[in-house]
Amino acid sequence: MPDTMFHEDEFQIFNISDGDDQEHQTFWHFRKFFLPCMYVAVFICGLVGNSLVLVIYIFYQKLKSLTDIFLMNLPVADLLFVCTLPFWAYAGFHEWVFGDIPCKILLGMYTLNFYTSMLTLTCITVDRFIAVVQATKVYNQKAKRMIWGKAICLSIWVISLLVSLPQIIYANVTHTDKYNCAYDEERLSTMVLSIQLILGFFLPLLTMIICYSVIIKNLFQARSFQKHKSLKIIFLVVAVFLLTQMPFNLVKLICSTNWEYSLMTSFHYAITVTESIAFLRACLNPVLYAFVGLKFRKNFYKLMKDIGCPYFRVSSQGKSSEDAFRTSPSHNADATGMFQLKSHSDG
Template sequence: MFSGNMNHITKVEADLASRASSSVEQTGKAPLLVFIRTNTMAEYDHYEDDGFLNSFNDSSQEEHQDFLQFRKVFLPCMYLVVFVCGLVGNSLVLVISIFYHKLQSLTDVFLVNLPLADLVFVCTLPFWAYAGIHEWIFGQVMCKTLLGVYTINFYTSMLILTCITVDRFIVVVKATKAYNQQAKRMTWGKVICLLIWVISLLVSLPQIIYGNVFNLDKLICGYHDEEISTVVLATQMTLGFFLPLLAMIVCYSVIIKTLLHAGGFQKHRSLKIIFLVMAVFLLTQTPFNLVKLIRSTHWEYYAMTSFHYTIIVTEAIAYLRACLNPVLYAFVSLKFRKNFWKLVKDIGCLPYLGVSHQWKSSEDNSKTFSASHNVEATSMFQL
């Protein structure tokens, strides 16, 4: 499968190695070619490291070729897996939220925008998968468009996750106030979602403006600017990792404290879900964000083949958020699962199997729980 591409890859590597050596001799700094599709999992550059491996790596050429072959198989396969799972899961959440939940609460507003962002996000992955195996053949306009779409929806997804966290805090800790101001919260929620999309567009402008197609013996969609890459990295780390992480730590700490003093049989289940949400975020997002920081501050790690394996594996793990969000933020809800079975019945895939009464009973029981026995019925803690 790869034999036909090996000579082509070697030419690219030789060219990049020559440029890397020349740049180091002239400036004392390693050059930077960024193939960056900005998201939390930024984007292993499929080409930037080849020159470094050839020029500065003590590993054998055989190990290097093994890595190239692993990369060309692993990343596109992971992209396609995430694409299929994310497409199905987020499409279901979007359909159910629009046609069955009818935007009855602020949670429903977020559960329309979150899967929409993740859905558009995963729809760009087949293009990057093809480019990873072959080269970029879709032209400069598509390059700028997909970089922009990819980036906008990444930031939107992360900012909405932050808003969901804050909303859970308000619903549980300020239950009475939240219940009495549902209409006002709905209005503000829609305004906030609109602002999130606008902010995401604005912070994505560098990728859209500077994105271009480069011909280094092989067409690459990306941009070649060290200053821009620094700005992009800082924005990614702030909006795509530290902000949602800080919101989760602060809000869920207070929520846990509140739930521990609350009654109701749903308390322990809610706590388990909180810990699950935190664990998934930390396990999927922390490794690659840590690798990004190391990669940007310690160039010497480029000489280690194992570090390159670490980059692409942690990136693939980070992509899983687009598949797991529908489970963590929608399917954990009894009301959502009930509407899922309604959808299954309506499209005629399976008989209804008499589950309506079962779900209704479980939902009625779940409504008895809240931190102050007055949480809005459609909150994310109606689990």
């Protein structure tokens, strides 16, 4: 999880011990403007994209499948996540002025919804895997899967809250050159970092590798002209996850194994830039997990038309990746074409 905003005191201590004061001053000037600008940009894009997804699911699409439940849970988590960013943007540009209680609440919200988002992405991957491997069974157990989906989403929020408790409890306002919202317990930081790396990166990555490998194998065996579109979406999902999450998690992992890297100004630049890249997931999730679906896009066009946008018309023409994924229980041979954003049970 991006956390440079929570360890600014630590960086300042390291900076004081470094002889190149001018280089560090340049870095802090860069960071003071770069991170708040990124926070605001991600906030605006994430707010618009995830709000659209929620509005469409609430008023147009409804919750008809397990995948719908997960795709509803994801923008809720991302929305709560991005809503904390304006506070961190202000604190990064000035200092923390909101007090101890808001520090605990906002840091808790930030962490809670980070874990919720990542665990939901993991569940979406598993759901797609099951839809491909057990297509007929999925279709016949739609009602049971809906109940399980609601229970899983509730469990995700509970687990996320539990693993966020240390940061909520130990968060406080600290002061060196300025006030910061942070947790500064060394043992806590190590534990938090370990949980972040496992739940926020390695678990989703391992799940994607295993599940998508099987899905790709089934797609290659399927005789569907749409399988190439399906493969492109798989590779896009994995590539976006790796490009946005791997750099920052790799930097954090390196820093945790050798604290001397924290003395290097160039390493501070790496943490700052890769953190901002990791934030982009909140903007990209709506595109990757909702807007590529034909049914969702049609509902989006309906929404735009209803609010008076003349350039949007609902078109019944054209095929999307969702069509490539749709199948019937009587055609198990084509079930491998179901790597979809809407599960088999939608049909």
